[in-house]
Amino acid sequence: MTKVLETTSVGSFPKPPYLNKARSAHAKGEISDTELAILERQATAEWIRRQEDIGLDILVHGEMERGDMTTYFAERIEGLDVSGLVRSYGNRYYRKPVIEDAPVRTKPMTVEAFEYAQSLTKRPVKGMLTGPYTMCDWSFDEYYATRREAVLALAWIIRDEVRDLEAAGARYIQIDEPAISTRPAEIDLAIEAMGIVTEGVKAMTISHICYGDFAAIYPRILDLPVDQLDLEFANSNFANLEIFRHPKFTKKVAVGVVDVHSHVIETKEQVKDGIRRALGVFEPEQIMIDPDCGLKTRTVEEAIDKLRVMADAVGEIKQEMGWC
Ligand SMILES: [Zn+2]
Numbered sequence: 001m002t003k004v005l006e007t008t009s010v011g012s013f014p015k016p017p018y019l020n021k022a023r024s025a026h027a028k029g030e031i032s033d034t035e036l037a038i039l040e041r042q043a044t045a046e047w048i049r050r051q052e053d054i055g056l057d058i059l060v061h062g063e064m065e066r067g068d069m070t071t072y073f074a075e076r077i078e079g080l081d082v083s084g085l086v087r088s089y090g091n092r093y094y095r096k097p098v099i100e101d102a103p104v105r106t107k108p109m110t111v112e113a114f115e116y117a118q119s120l121t122k123r124p125v126k127g128m129l130t131g132p133y134t135m136c137d138w139s140f141d142e143y144y145a146t147r148r149e150a151v152l153a154l155a156w157i158i159r160d161e162v163r164d165l166e167a168a169g170a171r172y173i174q175i176d177e178p179a180i181s182t183r184p185a186e187i188d189l190a191i192e193a194m195g196i197v198t199e200g201v202k203a204m205t206i207s208h209i210c211y212g213d214f215a216a217i218y219p220r221i222l223d224l225p226v227d228q229l230d231l232e233f234a235n236s237n238f239a240n241l242e243i244f245r246h247p248k249f250t251k252k253v254a255v256g257v258v259d260v261h262s263h264v265i266e267t268k269e270q271v272k273d274g275i276r277r278a279l280g281v282f283e284p285e286q287i288m289i290d291p292d293c294g295l296k297t298r299t300v301e302e303a304i305d306k307l308r309v310m311a312d313a314v315g316e317i318k319q320e321m322g323w324c
Helices: 017-027 033-054 111-119 132-137 147-167 178-182 184-198 239-244 268-279 300-321
Strands: 078-087 093-104 127-130 172-176 204-209 228-232 252-256 287-290
Touching: 017 033, 033 111, 033 300, 093 147, 111 147, 127 147, 132 147, 132 178, 132 184, 147 172, 147 184, 172 184, 178 184, 178 204, 204 252, 228 287, 252 268, 268 287, 268 300, 287 300
Parallel strands: 127 172, 172 204, 204 228, 228 252, 252 287
Antiparallel strands: 078 093
16 A cells, blocks of 8 residues: 655754754864764764654654754865855844855765664665755855856756765655745746756655745746655645645645744644645645654754654544555
8 A cells, every 4th residue: 555644854853952062062172073973973863763753754864963954065065165154034143155166076965974864773764955056045156157057066066965875775865945935036947956966866856845935836846856845834824735736736745734933832633634634635645744844943842742743643644544
């Protein structure tokens, strides 16, 4: 029987307090790379065990080694540098990548973290990357004459990483493109770049897109060359499901059912209601269930509680429908 309503996560989990402390100590030169790496592995192992305990089907490594989703890669790609602190939305500050030269990937950037996490579990762990369009959109470009040149150059870098993850055994590879929905006018460029990234890949490919104008990119987004789109719905109280009713959604979809920006833990009934509404728009075989976005801004306890209520709700729906 085809698996229905498999559960997963979008990518990041909160770092435990001991790791946040170690990261600041490391930034000040007080502890070594090796000391930090040991604690990152410890935190990764904790999150793998928690996901297994909760009963999730497809796991993530949790991104304990990453700060921001673009600077992590910028620091590992030759030709890219990172700026001083730049203000993003609200009062959050981050260091923005700067494209200073043609990008070169000298070695794999995420394979070691993937292999370690996968070695801890028999369940599949997703490979987790930031897509070329988002990498470019969230960077200063001081090298290329056009955005298209910059995006496509980054696409060849991410393509190599995808191939290395696949060779390392990744059966699911997620290439996040949250910037797509904020600039609908450039969707053709994002699609062209993703074509380079996923060409010939046999692993299931996924792209997480969030917090933008889904109506402006639908149905064109169905041409993004990935197998699954991972979208947030809880944040809009599932109202944006209606966008995807017509024309028919032709890919697999991961349906976000808990709001990552709220401390409040959803009730099981709320989550079940959201899943039922999604089942009114998508076929059961199309759907995976996950949180709206990465959970890194929640506390460890809140993240666990949100994942647990999600898993419990899925379990009950499957039982009610006779799917297990
Ligand atoms: Zn997101």
